Amino acid sequence: MRARIGEYTARATESIRSEPGVRESVTGATLAFDRKRRNAYADIDSDHWRHWAEAVKNHTLTHLDDYLTQAEERLEANGAHVHWAADAAEARDIVTTIADDGLVATAVKGKSMLTEEIDLNPALEAAGIEVLETDLGEYILQLLDEPPSHILGPAIHKSLQQVRDLFADRLGSAPDGDPDTLAQAARRVLRDAFIHAEMGITGGNFLVAETGTVALIENEGNIRLTTSLPRVHVALVGIEKLLPRMTDLAGFLQLTARAATGQPIGCFVSLIQGPASQPGDDGPEEVHVILVDNGRTDVLAHPHAWEALRCLRCGACLNACPVYRQTGGHAYGYVYSGPIGSVLDPGLLGLHEAMPLPFASSLCGACFDACPVRIPIPELLLEWRREAQEQGLTPWKERAALAGLASVATRPGLYRLAGRIGARLGGTGAARALPMLGEWARDRALPRPSRRTFRELWREGIE
Amino acid sequence: MSAARAGSRERILERVARAAAGRERTAHPGNLGTRVAADPVAWFVKVFTSQGGEVVEGEGTLSAGEWLTGFLRGLDNKVTGVAVGADVPAELRPQLPVVAAAHAGAGISVAWAAVAETGSLILPSTGTRAVQLLPPVHIVWVPEGRVFARLEEALWELRDELPSAIGLHSAPSKSADIGQTVVTGVHGPGRCIAVLA
Incomplete structure (x- = not known):
C-alpha cells in the first residue's frame, strides 16, 4: 500500500471539518469496542494474562530464527508448501505464480492487513484474476474502492444509510433495508463465490512452530469457508506471528478476542496444519504459507521499536485512543493507523516516510492500558520523536x-x-x-x- | 522454490539472527494456567449460550437418531434435507433425506470435544467442512465425558493427533459491520446447536 502519511495533518483537518459523520460513526463504534474490552478484562486476571503474553512474545522474538525454521519444517512435514518473501513485490509474485500454476480464475479473501500492506489485490487483478473480499466490512469497502480504516472493523466509518445506498445501487437491495436484509444480499453474492473460487487467500493471526499450525480468528465464518472450499489455500503470515507451542495458542486466542471485541473467543477459529489428507476431509488440495518480512527485520533490529512486533492486531489501542476517535484511520495514510500505526509504521517504512505520525498522540497512555501484550506505545512515540528531532525531520x-x-x-x-x-x-x-x-x-x-x-x-x- | 526465493529465506533468517544477537534471550514463561470451574458441563452451557449458541439434551427414551429426526422436524424452518459429516456414526444420523451441504436445511456433525472456558465445539476436518459451514443450522453432537474445562488442556491432548484442519465453533456466524448492528448467519450457520449426549 502506498503510504500517504505526510498528508496526515491536512487529511485529519479535512476529515474533522468536512466529514462529521466519520467522527460520529468512529467514536460510537470505538467506544463500544472499548467498553466491551474493559468488561472482558475485568472477567479475568488481566494483569497476569497480559504479562504472560508479553513474556511469550518476547521469548519468541528473541528466538525467532529457531521458531521460523521449526514452523517451516513442521508445515512441510504436514504437506504444506512454505515460501519466504523478503518484500511486498516478492510476496505478490509468489501469490500470482501459485494462482497461475493452479489455473485460478477467481480468488476469495479473508480480511488480512498484511495483504493490504503488500497491495495484493491490484497485482492479482492485473494478472486477470477476479478477487472478492468476503469479510462483510471489507466487501463494502471493495465496492467503494476504499482501504480499511480500522484493523478490526474496516468499515466502521460508514453509516447504515451509506451501506443502504451502496447496496441498493450495486446489489439491487431495498433502499430502506435493515442490516439483516443487507447482510443477506451480500451473502448471496459471496456464497456463490465461495463455492466456485479456485483459491482462498487469508492472513494468519498466529503460526505455531511446534505443530506448523496457522491460526485464524473471525466472527462471520467467511475465513473458515475461504480456507475450506477452494482447491488452493494461500496464507500470508508476517514473520513476527510465531508462537512456540500449541498450548500458547489457548491463551492468545482468548486474549486477542477479549482485547478486540470483548468476546471469550472468536465465533470461529481455524487451525490449519496442511492440505486435506484424510478420508472425509473435503478441504483444499494445496496449502501454501508465505512468510513475509517486508520491513519486519528492520523493526526487530531497532533497539526499542522491536517491542511493537508483539502486536496482535486486535485494535484495542485504536479503540482507546482519543486522537484516532476524531478522524478514523484514513487520515493516517497507511494500513496500520492509530497508536500502533504511529509506532510500527516508522519502523516498517522508515521514520522519514512515517512523519508526522509519532506526533499524532496526546501521550495519555490509554493505548498501553488496553494493549494485551503491553507494548509501551507512549514510550516508543517519545523515542521516535527524539529520533525525528535528531535527524532534523521536524519542521x-x-x-x-x-x-x-x-x-x-x-x-x-x-x-x-x-x-x-x-x-x-x-x-x-x-x-x-x-x-x-x-x-x-x-x-x-x-x-x-x-x-x-x-x-x-x-x-x-x-x- | 526459485533461486531468488531460496536467497530470501537465508537473507531473512540471517537478518533475524543478527537483530536478536545483542539482545537478551528471554525464557518462555510456561503455561498461562487459567481458572477452572467445578462443573465443566455447566460452565460450557453458560459460556456457549451467552455467545448465542444453543444447547439441548437428547431424550433418553428414544434412540439418538430418532430423537434428532423429531427435533429437526420441529425446527422453525422445517428441515427436509440434511447434510451429515463423514465421521458421524449411523446411530447419530437422523432419518431424513441426505442432500448436498449447499442445499441442506441443517448440517449434522460430531465434535471431537467441547471446551467450557471458551464455550467452543472442536470440529476436526475429517467431519466434512462443508457440512459444518454451509447449512443455515448446525447441529453438533458432543460425546459424553468430552467437555474439557480449559482450552489449554484440549489443545495439549490434540497436538499429537492433529488432522489437516480444526474448526472451533463457539457461536453462530455474526457481524456488526453494517451500522454497528449485530446480524447473525452472515456467511456460516445462523444457528449453532450443541447436543449433549
Whole structure:
C-alpha cells in the first residue's frame, strides 16, 4: 500500500471539518469496542494474562530464527508448501505464480492487513484474476474502492444509510433495508463465490512452530469457508506471528478476542496444519504459507521499536485512543493507523516516510492500558520523536522554537524576564504570532495566563 | 522454490539472527494456567449460550437418531434435507433425506470435544467442512465425558493427533459491520446447536 502519511495533518483537518459523520460513526463504534474490552478484562486476571503474553512474545522474538525454521519444517512435514518473501513485490509474485500454476480464475479473501500492506489485490487483478473480499466490512469497502480504516472493523466509518445506498445501487437491495436484509444480499453474492473460487487467500493471526499450525480468528465464518472450499489455500503470515507451542495458542486466542471485541473467543477459529489428507476431509488440495518480512527485520533490529512486533492486531489501542476517535484511520495514510500505526509504521517504512505520525498522540497512555501484550506505545512515540528531532525531520520553525526555549530555560534571568512578558501578553493573542506556539494555537482557544508569575506569587507567600 | 526465493529465506533468517544477537534471550514463561470451574458441563452451557449458541439434551427414551429426526422436524424452518459429516456414526444420523451441504436445511456433525472456558465445539476436518459451514443450522453432537474445562488442556491432548484442519465453533456466524448492528448467519450457520449426549 502506498503510504500517504505526510498528508496526515491536512487529511485529519479535512476529515474533522468536512466529514462529521466519520467522527460520529468512529467514536460510537470505538467506544463500544472499548467498553466491551474493559468488561472482558475485568472477567479475568488481566494483569497476569497480559504479562504472560508479553513474556511469550518476547521469548519468541528473541528466538525467532529457531521458531521460523521449526514452523517451516513442521508445515512441510504436514504437506504444506512454505515460501519466504523478503518484500511486498516478492510476496505478490509468489501469490500470482501459485494462482497461475493452479489455473485460478477467481480468488476469495479473508480480511488480512498484511495483504493490504503488500497491495495484493491490484497485482492479482492485473494478472486477470477476479478477487472478492468476503469479510462483510471489507466487501463494502471493495465496492467503494476504499482501504480499511480500522484493523478490526474496516468499515466502521460508514453509516447504515451509506451501506443502504451502496447496496441498493450495486446489489439491487431495498433502499430502506435493515442490516439483516443487507447482510443477506451480500451473502448471496459471496456464497456463490465461495463455492466456485479456485483459491482462498487469508492472513494468519498466529503460526505455531511446534505443530506448523496457522491460526485464524473471525466472527462471520467467511475465513473458515475461504480456507475450506477452494482447491488452493494461500496464507500470508508476517514473520513476527510465531508462537512456540500449541498450548500458547489457548491463551492468545482468548486474549486477542477479549482485547478486540470483548468476546471469550472468536465465533470461529481455524487451525490449519496442511492440505486435506484424510478420508472425509473435503478441504483444499494445496496449502501454501508465505512468510513475509517486508520491513519486519528492520523493526526487530531497532533497539526499542522491536517491542511493537508483539502486536496482535486486535485494535484495542485504536479503540482507546482519543486522537484516532476524531478522524478514523484514513487520515493516517497507511494500513496500520492509530497508536500502533504511529509506532510500527516508522519502523516498517522508515521514520522519514512515517512523519508526522509519532506526533499524532496526546501521550495519555490509554493505548498501553488496553494493549494485551503491553507494548509501551507512549514510550516508543517519545523515542521516535527524539529520533525525528535528531535527524532534523521536524519542521525548522519547531526546531528553532525549541532551541530558543532551551536557551531561555537554562538562563534564570532571561527565564524570569520571559515569564513576566508572557504573563502580560498572554491574553492579547500575541502568542499566536510566535513560531510553534502559533501553529499549535491555530485551532485552539488559548488559556489566559495569570497576570502574575509563579515566582511573584511565591514571594507573596501563596499556600 | 526459485533461486531468488531460496536467497530470501537465508537473507531473512540471517537478518533475524543478527537483530536478536545483542539482545537478551528471554525464557518462555510456561503455561498461562487459567481458572477452572467445578462443573465443566455447566460452565460450557453458560459460556456457549451467552455467545448465542444453543444447547439441548437428547431424550433418553428414544434412540439418538430418532430423537434428532423429531427435533429437526420441529425446527422453525422445517428441515427436509440434511447434510451429515463423514465421521458421524449411523446411530447419530437422523432419518431424513441426505442432500448436498449447499442445499441442506441443517448440517449434522460430531465434535471431537467441547471446551467450557471458551464455550467452543472442536470440529476436526475429517467431519466434512462443508457440512459444518454451509447449512443455515448446525447441529453438533458432543460425546459424553468430552467437555474439557480449559482450552489449554484440549489443545495439549490434540497436538499429537492433529488432522489437516480444526474448526472451533463457539457461536453462530455474526457481524456488526453494517451500522454497528449485530446480524447473525452472515456467511456460516445462523444457528449453532450443541447436543449433549
